[in-house]
Amino acid sequence: TAFFHGELEEEIYIVQHVGFIVKGKEHKVCKVRRSIYGLKQESRQWYHKFHQDIISNEFQKIEEDHCVYIKRSKNNFIVTILYVDDM
Template structure:
């Protein structure tokens, strides 16, 4: 924060916190007896455009999930697509002169609902005055949690199947309903 661009990093941090509040990521609660709170830290990164100029300053709040215990605090299995599946899709797009759209979900992990009880310390620089001894009870997954990618996958699967897509179990890609066999 002693950088000449510290005001931009502060704004980026506020944007991240605002996004978490908007998405209802946590509730501020007292830490229940017998529970431990995972820590968190800020990760700062400058995003560059294609010319190498700074496009934006990105701050991400990351949970210190390395303290979590497998089987107690989280479950991690999450399928991924195979490279062969992507190659087949790209080949079909080229062969049939189709259009292919790629997308990025800006706050992907914040969409995953947590099933486990996870408590996190309040983020540095954003500790609520008068509630310094309280913690964040996470309702949504955030980066750094061991189960974050699984929770994002479960939410993505739930939504995309509502639109009539079905998972291609051979390659973990989704195909439209009209192309089911």
């Protein structure tokens, strides 16, 4: 899903999943390398990644609404509206 493409800005560690615990290494933790469900940062990280990608394709963010982007050429334009239902 979309949220898995967000890159984290800080180091986050989680406890091992029950099925992956190795006997004698129960104290080990897992480093999270990408955004995952349940992280407070997931929506923001995904938006940041989307924003970087769409700006690199010559879209401009509309200042009045940060979820609307526009790309103009001589005779045409493209409007992209970002909406994410994360329920």
